[in-house]
Amino acid sequence: MTNIPNIYGCMVFNDSVMKERLPSDVYTSLKNTIQTGKTIDVSIANEVASAMKDWACEKGATHYTHWFQPLTSVTAEKHDSFICPDGRDKVVMEFSGKELIKGESDASSFPSGGLRETCNARGYTAWDPSSYAFIKNKTLYIPTVFFSYGGESLDAKTPLLRSMDALSEQALRVLSALGDTSASRVLTSVGAEQEYFLVNKEFYDKREDLIYTGRTLFGAPAPKGEELEDHYFGPLKTKVAEYMSEVDTELWKLGISSKTKHNEVAPSQHELAPIYEPTSVALDHNMLIMDTMKRVAEHHGMVALLHEKPYAGISGSGKHNNWSISTDTGENLLSPGKNPASNTRFLLFLSAIIRAVDEYQDLLRFSVASPGNDHRLGANEAPPAIVSIFLGDELEAIVEAIVGDTDYTEKARLKTNIGVPSVPTFRYDSTDRNRTSPFAFTGNKFEFRMLGSSQNIAMPNIVLNTAVAGVLCDFADALENAESVTDKAKEIIKQTLTCHRRIIFNGNGYSEEWVAEAHRRGLLNLKTSVDAYPCLLADKNIALFGRFGVMNEAELRARHAVLFETYCKTVGIEAKTMIDIVNKKIIPSIERYLCELATTAKAKRDICGDGVIALEKSLILKLTELCENINSTAQKLKDHTVSAKSKSNSKQSAEYYRDCVCPEMARLRLAVDAAEQLVPADLWPLPSYGELTYKQ
Ligand code: ADP
Ligand code: MG
Numbered sequence: 001m002t003n004i005p006n007i008y009g010c011m012v013f014n015d016s017v018m019k020e021r022l023p024s025d026v027y028t029s030l031k032n033t034i035q036t037g038k039t040i041d042v043s044i045a046n047e048v049a050s051a052m053k054d055w056a057c058e059k060g061a062t063h064y065t066h067w068f069q070p071l072t073s074v075t076a077e078k079h080d081s082f083i084c085p086d087g088r089d090k091v092v093m094e095f096s097g098k099e100l101i102k103g104e105s106d107a108s109s110f111p112s113g114g115l116r117e118t119c120n121a122r123g124y125t126a127w128d129p130s131s132y133a134f135i136k137n138k139t140l141y142i143p144t145v146f147f148s149y150g151g152e153s154l155d156a157k158t159p160l161l162r163s164m165d166a167l168s169e170q171a172l173r174v175l176s177a178l179g180d181t182s183a184s185r186v187l188t189s190v191g192a193e194q195e196y197f198l199v200n201k202e203f204y205d206k207r208e209d210l211i212y213t214g215r216t217l218f219g220a221p222a223p224k225g226e227e228l229e230d231h232y233f234g235p236l237k238t239k240v241a242e243y244m245s246e247v248d249t250e251l252w253k254l255g256i257s258s259k260t261k262h263n264e265v266a267p268s269q270h271e272l273a274p275i276y277e278p279t280s281v282a283l284d285h286n287m288l289i290m291d292t293m294k295r296v297a298e299h300h301g302m303v304a305l306l307h308e309k310p311y312a313g314i315s316g317s318g319k320h321n322n323w324s325i326s327t328d329t330g331e332n333l334l335s336p337g338k339n340p341a342s343n344t345r346f347l348l349f350l351s352a353i354i355r356a357v358d359e360y361q362d363l364l365r366f367s368v369a370s371p372g373n374d375h376r377l378g379a380n381e382a383p384p385a386i387v388s389i390f391l392g393d394e395l396e397a398i399v400e401a402i403v404g405d406t407d408y409t410e411k412a413r414l415k416t417n418i419g420v421p422s423v424p425t426f427r428y429d430s431t432d433r434n435r436t437s438p439f440a441f442t443g444n445k446f447e448f449r450m451l452g453s454s455q456n457i458a459m460p461n462i463v464l465n466t467a468v469a470g471v472l473c474d475f476a477d478a479l480e481n482a483e484s485v486t487d488k489a490k491e492i493i494k495q496t497l498t499c500h501r502r503i504i505f506n507g508n509g510y511s512e513e514w515v516a517e518a519h520r521r522g523l524l525n526l527k528t529s530v531d532a533y534p535c536l537l538a539d540k541n542i543a544l545f546g547r548f549g550v551m552n553e554a555e556l557r558a559r560h561a562v563l564f565e566t567y568c569k570t571v572g573i574e575a576k577t578m579i580d581i582v583n584k585k586i587i588p589s590i591e592r593y594l595c596e597l598a599t600t601a602k603a604k605r606d607i608c609g610d611g612v613i614a615l616e617k618s619l620i621l622k623l624t625e626l627c628e629n630i631n632s633t634a635q636k637l638k639d640h641t642v643s644a645k646s647k648s649n650s651k652q653s654a655e656y657y658r659d660c661v662c663p664e665m666a667r668l669r670l671a672v673d674a675a676e677q678l679v680p681a682d683l684w685p686l687p688s689y690g691e692l693t694y695k696q
Helices: 015-021 024-036 042-058 097-101 157-177 208-213 238-253 279-299 344-359 361-367 393-404 458-480 485-503 512-521 529-537 539-547 553-608 614-645 650-676 689-694
Strands: 063-068 076-081 083-086 090-093 102-106 122-127 134-136 139-148 186-200 258-263 269-274 302-305 318-327 439-441 446-452
Touching: 015 024, 015 042, 024 042, 042 097, 042 139, 063 122, 076 102, 076 139, 097 102, 097 122, 139 157, 157 186, 157 279, 157 318, 157 344, 157 458, 186 279, 186 458, 186 689, 208 553, 238 258, 238 269, 238 279, 269 279, 279 302, 279 458, 318 458, 344 361, 344 393, 344 458, 344 485, 361 446, 361 458, 361 529, 361 539, 393 485, 446 458, 458 485, 458 539, 529 539, 529 553, 529 650, 539 553, 553 614, 553 650, 614 650
Parallel strands: 063 139
Antiparallel strands: 063 076, 083 090, 102 122, 122 139, 134 139, 186 269, 186 302, 186 318, 258 269, 318 446, 439 446
16 A cells, blocks of 8 residues: 555655755745745755755656746656766766756747747746756656747746736735735635546547547447436546556655546546645646646556547536635635625625626636637537626625625525434535536635636636736725725725626526627627637737736737647648548448448349348448548548638638638538448447447
């Protein structure tokens, strides 16, 4: 049996290792930077590097790497060994402060949205001391940020760190205006629940669509999908339980507090949730969770699919970003306390979030936009593409009372009574849950549920932090100049809630009525990524990011360009994969079956005459028609991809991909899936949905 407390964090250069191995002044200085976010004293770098190297080598490491998050969906690393010549024949293991602090890389080989060209390619990685170094695959990983020669951020993390600072500064101003000066930093925390699918590697290897695009592009539905609702929280299969157990152990070794695991709604779909932590650390850890899920699956003959929509017709995967704001003295500013109606501080922060979400609903929608997520949002399995806030009965009633100037009477929280005396009783929560809301208050945090399963969580949190910082800054300005802070705070709360109430919606977010109602309220409904991407460059949004130095206009334009390009490339790869599978596998298989049918029909007719070949004849006719349809649709799809590429800019290309390529792909799929239902299993070249989702 593994002793969990003993292995927990054993691969991490964490606080206790630092304390044990660093001279006390170096330790104090580094810890100060980690806790306060203040600039690091570079003179300690040599000693930290040397301690890190000794620790890592003792654990079998031979290499180190700067680890960063470029504007792709995955992390990047380049390994250097610690070896350094010692005379002609020998080596020693070395790692300098300079190597710890700074790395150089060719920025033009990563997406830069025009910020870096091949001719001026220099990019840097710089140590992010707020996230612990760790060992994986005999390599010391140093979390870093990535930026260009001109200082523009080229990664997901730099703007996130900047947004956390912005929020901290503005929240501290509000707290101090309210007379609370005990905190010296305000932190946002995130717990990201990660959904994923597991598929048998043997089947996976036969599906080029899964290999190249992460999702199935063809596949007739299995006789059983998720209609019996028997998978969610269902018992774990032994193979899956063993997989999950290894994932947990690997994560615990990396100091990642994997806490909850269970089967999800769709067959072969699962979820893992860690305990929440500061956002930038949660970001690194979520990347490691996704990486660990994929690596460990190989040991169990499976592949972990993190795509938002691996299978049509059954639920896709998301990521729930549980987000809260707390002080370094340990107070959660989103905790309503016993009496929320008279908790001014809570109501101020709540109002700030409500206003931020309403004013920047476009940016929030933008922050979760991806070609993969286009298949989920608004498809009645995930929140709609419309951003709204669920507050729950109690807070909703408080908001009503504040806006309407009436008294709020607290509803008594009933005790449970289920008619079985032996079952313990407790008080009901103050509100029921709502699973359909994209942004739901859940007791002392907000759960942003629109994120796609494969996405990097930085952007949604950058938007949340910065938008809320913006509102808190306005609040602080007003409070700092007020004669009576209490009166001013009340006035701000009332005014904000009155103006931004339209964003609050407690009903069923999946319903048609909500779409119509949201339209009446003037809320945005940006259905696809291509609709959402341009929001980034709206004047008000450029102003917001610029106001706190989170991202300047060049950095925003770069991200905008990368997103459009990535959209085009992603859909382009999907289309090409479809055409390839059709030409090399689908059409030949149908033809083979046609040949078999014709041979059988001929033989039967020779023996028994024309009367006995009705079945073969009808199948031959149907399949011939389908095959021709498949062939001509694939040809049209090919023509469309050529037209898409010839557009004058990537926005126009993306629109063409969405409006012409995607519908053609859907038509091609329809014809292929119809054929799959007629061709015998042993002749069909792709493993079926039944095999993929039920035979892990
Ligand atoms: P559910 O699926 O019921 O929403 P889970 O237990 O799967 O709940 O996940 C809840 C997530 O919210 C966990 O990652 C948890 O650590 C996180 N969480 C709990 N409290 C907070 C908080 N104050 N701030 C941020 N995240 C939180
Ligand atoms: Mg959960």
